[in-house]
C-alpha cells in the first residue's frame with residue numbers, strides 16, 4: 179500500500195510545502211462529493227460522532243462570548259453544530275477554498291459563520307486571542323501535525339481549550355474487519371461516488387499511519403498543553419482528545 183501511495187501521490191518524496199499543496203489539491207478535487215462520501219462510508223455515524231464532539235465542546239465553553247475556531251473545518255459541519263448550540267463567534271479555517279465554498283453553499287449554513295483560507299501550520303491569528311480551537315478529522319491531514327499543534331497552542335488564550343476529533347486505534351477484535359472494510363470498500367466507493375479512488379486510498383492510509391490515542395496524547399502534551407485526556411467513540415475507531423493551555427481560565 180505504501181508503494182502504491184508513492185506512485186499515486188509521491189507524498190513521501192516531496193518537501194512539506196509540496197505535500198501541503200498536494201493535500202489541498204486532493205480536497206479541492208473531492209469537495210463536491212465530500213459530504214455524501216462521509217455519509218456513505220460511515221453509514222452516517224460521523225454525524226453522531228460530530229454531535230457528541232460538539233456537545234462536549236459546548237459543555238466546557240462559554241458559547242455566548244467565546245471565540246471558536248474550527249480548524250480544517252472543511253464544509254463546516256462542526257461550525258454549523260457549534261452555531262446551532264449557541265456559539266456566537268465561529269470561524270472556519272481550511273486550506274481548501276473548494277471545501278469551504280461547498281460548505282457556504284449548503285442550505286441552512288448561517289451567514290454569521292466566517293470562513294478563512296489558511297493552513298494549520300501557519301495560523302493567521304495573533305498570540306493568545308482564541309478561546310477554543312476544534313479540529314475534526316483534520317489533524318492527520320496536516321503535513322506537519324506537531325507544528326499545527328504548536329500553532330494552536332500559540333493562538334489560544336491562557337486557559338483556552340483544544341478539542342480534536344480524529345480516527346484512532348480501534349479495539350483489537352474490531353481491527354481485522356475495520357482494515358478489510360477500509361482497504362477494500364472505501365477506495366471502491368471513492369471510485370464510484372467521488373471518481374477519486376486514489377484520494378480515498380490516501381485517506382485510508384493516512385488513518386492507518388496516524389498515532390493512536392496514547393501517542394496523540396503525548397504529541398499534544400509535547401506541544402505545550404496541560405490536562406490532556408481522550409474518550410473513545412465506537413470502540414476506538416475515533417477518539418475525542420481534549421486539552422487545556424496552562425494559565426488562567
Ligand SMILES: C[S@@+](CC[C@H](N)C(=O)[O-])C[C@H]1O[C@@H](n2cnc3c(N)ncnc32)[C@H](O)[C@@H]1O
Pocket residue numbers: 198201202205249250251252253254255256271272273274277296297298299313314315316319320321
Ligand atoms: C477530512 S477533511 C475534514 C473536514 C471537516 N472538519 C469534517 O470533520 O468533516 C480534512 C480537511 O482538512 C483540510 N486541510 C488539510 N490540510 C490542511 C492544513 N494544512 N491546514 C488547514 N486545513 C487543512 C482539508 O482541506 C479538508 O477540508
